[in-house]
Each structure stands twice: as structure tokens, then as C-alpha cells.
Amino acid sequence: MEAKTTCRWAALSLSNIASVFLPDLLGREDAQYEHKLVAVSTTGSNERAQKWFEDNKIPNSQDIIVYNSWQTMLEQGDFDIVYVSTPHPLHYEEVMKALECKRNILVEKPATMNAAQYRQCTELANQQGCVLMEAMWTRYLPATRYLREELLPKIGKVRRVYSDFSFPIVGPDLQDTSRFLDKAAGGGALLDQGVYALTWADIALNGVEVGETKVAHSSSWSVPERPGDVDDINTVVLTTKDKGATAIVTTSMTIPGSSKPPFYVRLGAQKAAPSVRIEATEASVAIPFPPIRPEELHVQWYGYAHLNEDGTEKNEIVKKPVSGWGIWYQADIIAAAVFNKQPGVIGAQESLRVLGWMDEARTLAGITYDEKLEQV
Ligand SMILES: NC(=O)C1=CN([C@@H]2O[C@H](COP(=O)(O)OP(=O)(O)OC[C@H]3O[C@@H](n4cnc5c(N)ncnc54)[C@H](OP(=O)(O)O)[C@@H]3O)[C@@H](O)[C@H]2O)C=CC1
Numbered sequence: 474m475e476a477k478t479t480c481r482w483a484a485l486s487l488s489n490i491a492s493v494f495l496p497d498l499l500g501r502e503d504a505q506y507e508h509k510l511v512a513v514s515t516t517g518s519n520e521r522a523q524k525w526f527e528d529n530k531i532p533n534s535q536d537i538i539v540y541n542s543w544q545t546m547l548e549q550g551d552f553d554i555v556y557v558s559t560p561h562p563l564h565y566e567e568v569m570k571a572l573e574c575k576r577n578i579l580v581e582k583p584a585t586m587n588a589a590q591y592r593q594c595t596e597l598a599n600q601q602g603c604v605l606m607e608a609m610w611t612r613y614l615p616a617t618r619y620l621r622e623e624l625l626p627k628i629g630k631v632r633r634v635y636s637d638f639s640f641p642i643v644g645p646d647l648q649d650t651s652r653f654l655d656k657a658a659g660g661g662a663l664l665d666q667g668v669y670a671l672t673w674a675d676i677a678l679n680g681v682e683v684g685e686t687k688v689a690h691s692s693s694w695s696v697p698e699r700p701g702d703v704d705d706i707n708t709v710v711l712t713t714k715d716k717g718a719t720a721i722v723t724t725s726m727t728i729p730g731s732s733k734p735p736f737y738v739r740l741g742a743q744k745a746a747p748s749v750r751i752e753a754t755e756a757s758v759a760i761p762f763p764p765i766r767p768e769e770l771h772v773q774w775y776g777y778a779h780l781n782e783d784g785t786e787k788n789e790i791v792k793k794p795v796s797g798w799g800i801w802y803q804a805d806i807i808a809a810a811v812f813n814k815q816p817g818v819i820g821a822q823e824s825l826r827v828l829g830w831m832d833e834a835r836t837l838a839g840i841t842y843d844e845k846l847e848q849v
């Protein structure tokens with residue numbers, strides 16, 4: 474068997490999500506590349522970094538270089554891709570600096586605070602010949618790829634989509650200081666969860682052919698009885714006029730939506746109500762909770778040809794299991810672009826569409842952040 478190419482990663486912060494992504498990725502046998510962590514930067518001490526390696530069972534941790542300055546890591550480090558996993562208001566400055574240093578970048582979702590910032594990043598990535606990708610991992614999972622490549626082309630015209638991503642993360646255990654409730658850290662459900670729910674709407678509306686999708690309505694209620702005044706229950710209606718299609722997109726950090734309590738049980742819930750429902754002219758497709766990590770597509774074909782003998786409708790369940798947590802699939806995709814020398818921005822138009830809708834939705838619903846976080 475041919476030896477795998479090694480892809481050397483740097484992590485810009487030891488955040489919560491880095492504690493999910495890196496253990497899911499490193500040493501993964503079914504990955505196309507041999508992914509290794511070779512550098513990290515952290516605002517914490519070296520001792521904290523060592524404990525983090527231990528707690529997260531990071532292989533070869535003795536060889537990982539720990540930087541106390543992310544700028545120095547970007548300027549001097551020896552690695553193939555940097556993973557930017559800080560809170561979203563920091564992404565723009567960090568990605569721009571990484572691009573100035575001619576780095577390839579996987580940046581957590583949402584890629585930036587607004588579309589204008591990401592547009593700048595995409596332009597600089599193209600000028601510098603780098604690979605840039607938003608870590609919208611859900612797009613690259615087997616069920617999502619099957620939906621886009623096999624199912625959407627067969628179900629006729631998509632006319633209506635319901636897309637929800639809600640879970641009550643703002644529960645009694647969540648401290649007021651959490652990033653979810655902190656505007657300075659980009660807190661709020663639209664940027665955190667809405668980015669996924671809008672991504673599903675985008676896949677459904679524009680997965681086969683890109684139409685002209687606009688935000689027709691957006692309204693928002695803030696998280697009650699907590700400081701921060703961050704957005705919670707959001708309702709965004711998208712319309713794609715040239716296709717006569719509509720998507721109703723919702724989020725919440727306080728009500729369960731389509732999920733089941735408690736949070737982690739819900740993430741593994743098998744029988745929760747659908748989070749996403751795509752209604753097309755020949756069939757509908759439902760995606761159970763959690764929509765960030767689909768493993769099943771429930772397809773209901775319309776018409777007499779698809780009825781059971783007793784006249785009831787046939788439901789087809791397409792199972793597409795995810796290996797590990799699944800956040801690692803995107804890493805093989807960016808690594809392939811890097812090693813096959815295909816610079817550019819992976820998913821640029823998709824990311825920019827969703828960021829643009831979030832901008833419009835925020836304007837209509839009056840969701841604001843300090844202008845310093847939004848600067849280009
Ligand atoms: N793909 C997915 O499934 C998920 C993605 N995310 C995304 O990842 C990003 C990070 O989220 P999460 O891991 O929950 O964040 P955390 O609050 O856990 O992590 C923030 C980390 O960023 C570093 N940091 C550096 N400078 C600052 C600063 N000025 N303020 C705050 N933190 C700083 C710190 O790392 P250090 O201590 O090492 O310096 C800190 O621990 C967000 O954009 C979020 O949307 C989040 C959850 C899931």
C-alpha cells in the first residue's frame with residue numbers, strides 16, 4: 474500500500490472546538506492523508522498546552538511547537554495548513570495575517586462577521602495563491618454529498634424548505650460569561666446556529682443550480698433574562714424568485730426546536746423530529762436532528778407509483794453513516810487542494826451567500842455588533 478502524504482497542521486488557539494476537531498482528525502485511519510499537529514499558538518501557558526495535549530490524547534505531543542504569539546507562529550512556523558478556531562470576531566484579522574504569510578487556512582464557521590470581510594479574505598487568498606476554506610463541515614459529510622449529488626437532481630423542483638437548528642445551550646449550566654452570550658465574542662444564535670440552518674437552505678435551494686435568493690423577512694427575539702441582549706429565536710424567510718421557492722429558516726439557543734433534551738443526548742438522538750424538510754415536486758426529504766451531522770435522509774416520493782399495497786405512502790430511509798464525529802472530512806478536502814496545488818477558496822460562493830443573508834437578516838431584525846468587529 475502506498476504511504477500516505479503527511480499534512481502538517483497548526484492550530485491557532487486551543488479552543489473548545491479544537492478539542493473536538495483535532496482528536497477527530499489526527500491519526501484517523503480512513504483519512505486520505507496522514508494528518509499531524511505540529512504547532513499551536515495559545516494565550517495560555519506552555520503547561521496548559523501540555524495538559525491540553527494530554528487531556529485530548531494528541532499524538533506526538535512532545536514534537537509540537539507551542540507559540541505564545543499567533544503572529545509569530547504564522548510568520549515562522551513550518552506547517553501546511555493553519556486551523557483558525559478562535560471566536561468569530563477574531564477570524565478576519567487572523568485570516569488576513571495568515572494570508573499575508575502565504576498560509577493555507579481552514580477557518581471555523583462563521584468564516585467572518587460579515588460578507589464584506591470574507592470577500593476581502595477571498596480576494597487576498599486568490600492573490601497570494603493560498604487555499605482558504607470555511608469549516609462548514611456539514612457540507613462535506615456523506616449524507617450531504619449524497620443529497621447534493623444523487624438525490625436533489627432527482628426530486629424535481631424544490632419549492633419549499635423548512636430549516637431549523639435549535640438547541641437550548643443557554644440552560645442553567647451556561648455562565649453569563651460564555652461566548653454564546655457575549656456580543657464581543659460574536660454571541661447570538663444567528664451567527665452561531667443560523668449559519669448551519671441557512672447552509673441547509675442554500676443546499677436545498679441552490680444545490681443543483683444557483684438561483685437569485687433574497688431575504689424576504691427576518692425577525693428576532695433576544696435571549697430572555699440574561700445579560701448581553703444576544704439574539705435567540707430568529708426567523709428568516711428566503712425567496713428564490715426565479716425558481717418560485719421559499720425557505721423558512723429558524724434558530725434558538727433557548728427552546729429545543731426539533732431536538733430532545735439533554736444537549737448531548739439530543740445530538741445523538743435517533744428519533745427526533747426533522748430539522749430540515751425539503752419539499753420538491755417529486756418528493757420530500759427530511760433530515761433528522763442534529764442537522765449539523767446528518768446520517769439519514771428520509772425520502773418520501775409522491776404519486777401512485779410510490780404507494781404501498783395498503784395505499785400508505787412509502788418512506789425510503791437512506792443511511793449514510795459518519796465516521797468518527799465527522800468534522801475531519803473537510804480536512805481531507807483542503808489537504809487535497811493544498812497537495813494537488815489547486816489554490817483558491819473552497820466553497821467561496823456558498824460561504825459568501827450565507828454570510829450575505831446573515832448581513833441582510835441582521836439589518837432587518839436589528840441585530841448589531843460593535844462596529845469594530847465588523848470593520849474591513
Ligand atoms: N464546527 C463546529 O462544530 C463548531 C464551531 N465552532 C466555532 O469555533 C469558534 C470558536 O468557538 P469555541 O471553540 O466554542 O470557542 P471558545 O470560547 O472555546 O474558545 C476561544 C479560544 O480562542 C482563544 N482566544 C484567543 N484570543 C481570544 C480572545 N481575545 N477572546 C477569546 N478567545 C480568544 C483562546 O484560546 P487559547 O486559550 O488557546 O488562547 C480561547 O480559549 C467559533 O467561531 C465557533 O462558531 C464552535 C463550536 C462548534
Ligand SMILES: O=C1OC[C@@H](O)[C@H](O)[C@H]1O
Pocket residue numbers: 642665666765
Ligand atoms: O458549530 C456549532 O455546532 C455545535 C454547537 O454546539 C455550537 O453551538 C456551534 O458553535
